[in-house]
Amino acid sequence: MKRLSLIALLFLFTSVQAQDSPAPMRVGMIGLDTSHCIAFAKLLNNVDDPKHVAGARLVMVYPKGSPDIESSVSRVPQYTVEIQKLGVEVVDDLEKMVKQVDAVLLETNDGRPHLEQVIPVLKAGKPCFIDKPIAGSLADCVTIFELAKHYKTPLFSSSSLRFSKGVQAIRNGSLGDVTGCDTYSPCSLEKTHPDLFWYGIHGCETLFTAMGPGVTTVVRTRTTDYDQVTGTWDDGRIGTFRGIRAGARGYGGMAFGTKGSSPVGGYDGYAPLLVEIVKFFKTGEPPVSAEETTDIYAFMEAADESKRQGFVPVKVAAVIAKARTEAKSKIAAAIAR
DSSP states (O other): OOOOOHHHHHHHHHHHHHHHSOOOEEEEEEOOOSHHHHHHHHHHHOTTSTTOOOSEEEEEEEOOOOSSOHHHHTTHHHHHHHHHTTTOEEOSOHHHHHHTOSEEEEOOSSSTTHHHHHHHHHHHTOOEEEESSSOSSHHHHHHHHHHHHHTTOOEEEEOGGGGOHHHHHHHTTTTSSEEEEEEEEEOOOOTTSOTTTTTTHHHHHHHHHHHOSOEEEEEEEEOSSEEEEEEEETTSOEEEEEEEOSSSOOOEEEEEETTEEEEOOOOOOSHHHHHHHHHHHHHOOOSSOHHHHHHHHHHHHHHHHHHHTTSOOEEHHHHHHHHHHHHHHHHHHHHHO
């Protein structure tokens, strides 16, 4: 038998590799009213992008998002054109889309519709990432996690700031045990959401990435252009978030630990988050626990409660208990459908 030529061997090797490589997961998207939609689509679908995230491909989008936030609604027509150019099919039947994909990105910029939109995904058992804010209220946040547990569907939510290199190094022990942290971020407000849910979530996510869950009390100071929110953790540590609406704006902070102190780092783009999302879609293992995400939203809701009560300290346990009471009827209604 004649020896195979080098070209034939290379062709054979390439063919075997192609057969062994699994096809990318088919991903569906809900909502088309945030820049994240186009950014994620480009990173997943454009293999020539230097930051291309392999392993999944966005194939469908259900575009209906916010019903009344103008900054969101006005984006949909242009984003529809842009996402179709990336090979994504636009569909008008949410449940039909869910059946045809392996996993779902819930990207609606408005957190209020998230509970209603995620229910078909949870019932279908499809892994789901919910972009920030996870919901428009702490009660809906609790409801979503309880329904995910009921339907045994993996789910997580996160700001992209969680996966920046600086804060991940701190999370993984670069400073030893974290003894405290102060973070900041832009904090524009949206009247339909609790104050920090809309944009302050970024700095709050960074704070909890460094500190972990366990916040017990929250007190807030507020002026027209700034917020300062101080949390005390159950082990006596203190963490703060500064929300900025005037002057120079950015993302950052300082963490303190048993081995030293260090800046937490800033925004590193969407690719690090998307890498974690694709990994989660494949494994079903959320990189952020329901407990920690609930703590973040309880911290932000407690900041609003502190404001309502005259900027006094508020017990986070009381805020969560109230939300769980409100969530009970929502959970029962969703399961009864």
